[in-house]
Amino acid sequence: MLWMESMHATEKAPGARRTRLTAEREAELYSAVFALLREVGYEALTMPAVAARSRSSTATLYRQWGGKPGLVLAALKHHQPPPDALNVDTGTLRGDLQEMARLVISIAPVEHELMAGLSHAALGDPQLAQSMREQFAKPAQEAMERVLQRAVDRGEIPADSPARAYCAHLLIAVSLVHPMLDGRPLDKGQLVDFVDAVMLPALRQPAS
Amino acid sequence: MLWMESMHATEKAPGARRTRLTAEREAELYSAVFALLREVGYEALTMPAVAARSRSSTATLYRQWGGKPGLVLAALKHHQPPPDALNVDTGTLRGDLQEMARLVISIAPVEHELMAGLSHAALGDPQLAQSMREQFAKPAQEAMERVLQRAVDRGEIPADSPARAYCAHLLIAVSLVHPMLDGRPLDKGQLVDFVDAVMLPALRQPAS
Known part of the structure; x- marks a missing residue:
């Protein structure tokens, strides 16, 4: 990226x-x-x-x-990414989330090394931490918000689903933490499974 | 930990x-x-x-x-943790997940520094990566499996919920990735919200 x-x-x-x-x-x-x-x-x-x-x-x-x-x-x-680097639009929420997951995972090995190399230093350096957020997190969060808003507009998920706030975190987390915990990145089948098992059911639930 | x-x-x-x-x-x-x-x-x-x-x-x-x-x-x-360090049993799945989240977050600042300090080296060292998994991931995964099995036994979630496989990852991921992406750890209210917004709706969905 x-x-x-x-x-x-x-x-x-x-x-x-x-x-x-x-x-x-x-x-x-x-x-x-x-x-x-x-x-x-x-x-x-x-x-x-x-x-x-x-x-x-x-x-x-x-x-x-x-x-x-x-x-x-x-x-x-x-090296700020261009604003449309993570833009996807497949016509369905499921398709969009699968495509975003694929993009995040495909860049993960390179980014993982960079984030791992920087994350310890960022704990003690707020400016470095802020730059890392702008480099890694903000583009994913903004692209995810566009995907979710279209899903709301199409009536696929309720506008007030509390899970919306966590979706970008979930994608980044699964791409970073899974290799660390399991010793290998998620393959394509597991990615589809993660979207179906966790993200979609959470997003379909309205605020109580 | x-x-x-x-x-x-x-x-x-x-x-x-x-x-x-x-x-x-x-x-x-x-x-x-x-x-x-x-x-x-x-x-x-x-x-x-x-x-x-x-x-x-x-x-x-x-x-x-x-x-x-x-x-x-x-x-x-x-420094292997004792097997019962993350044991919780509040009587409900929601209570157990909140309590586990609280435990994971409470130890996160110390562990976060250690994991951040090691994770770059672990990318090139399979033995170190394996020791990190045993130190950080395995105790959480085993404790989570006990919590989920009790919830199945009480009839709170279906035994075949596909989200079961991801729950330990989700808790560890949110405790590690959220501070990195947002610059501060989740507070107690956000933790409860994460359990309600993401983990419970995902776990309640049976396999399709």
């Missing part, structure tokens, strides 16, 4: 201090940061390792981002 | 090679390992740091456990 927005660095307001790096160079540096985060995690990531991987100097990295937290935050912000 | 079983090291079969450390000393060393895992995570944990924290020498640590993976695995195995 790492989308490139290579124009990022050139989209500064007129008069803003100009960056010393080209947009392309900046994107290369951020890619090196992501690769290292996946390999060794946040705590063991060092500025010299980023410099070596990206063929730059630690002096450049410190001048531009101040240090490791600033660099990692900038890399996460740079 | 870190129970001390300080007799562990003395429970060797007769004739087994005797450990050089007393059971008490071994437990102290494992406590130092857990404290450091929570603070810096697995990747950044070093044997000299464990030695300093536990007032031992790296030579002792290497002689006894061979290295960091062996030491961390031994610490996790040493």
Whole structure:
């Protein structure tokens, strides 16, 4: 789920201090940061390792981002997903949830490594935690809300179903926690089963 | 959820090679390992740091456990929870699930740090992943199965509810993923709401 927005660095307001790096160079540096985060995690990531991987100097990295937290935050912000990345519309709630589950699971191995590499550091760093939420959670929550609103409009589920609030969490949770607890990701049959066994019956229940 | 079983090291079969450390000393060393895992995570944990924290020498640590993976695995195995730690029996399924949720959330901050510190390393280390499953997942899964079987015996839910397979995952997932996605753990009212909105309606649905 790492989308490139290579124009990022050139989209500064007129008069803003100009960056010393080209947009392309900046994107290369951020890619090196992501690769290292996946390999060794946040705590063991060092500025010299980023410099070596990206063929730059630690002096450049410190001048531009101040240090490791600033660099990692900038890399996460740079790779914001486009708003329609999780858009699905199959015509039924069951179809939409299955398709979203498939999308979330298909990106999970990569994201899982990145989240696992960052999550310990995020416990002690509210800014990093906020960037992680924007990177991983917000796109899924917004896409899920569109799916659920269409299901309400079609009369498939009651508008006041209390389970609505938990659906994005459930999909992300099952893609992250299942591999951790069972040692392997859910396969496609289990995904369909999870939607049918948990999500649909919960969503069909109105508020009491 | 870190129970001390300080007799562990003395429970060797007769004739087994005797450990050089007393059971008490071994437990102290494992406590130092857990404290450091929570603070810096697995990747950044070093044997000299464990030695300093536990007032031992790296030579002792290497002689006894061979290295960091062996030491961390031994610490996790040493701290297996007692089988009845999550036992609840309130007389109703709703009461039992609320009580289990309360227990899981109450231990979550400590466990969350430990799991976050280990989960990245576990992706590349099947033995560590297996120890994590035994430490964190298995006790919750077994306790949940007892709760659900009693609910079936009382006629509260159908025996063939497909949601049964996911209930332990759901509780662990909500305690781990919610703080990550929302920046704060579920409070008591949200927990009750999650049980009512998601778990109970899913469990009441029979297999189709």
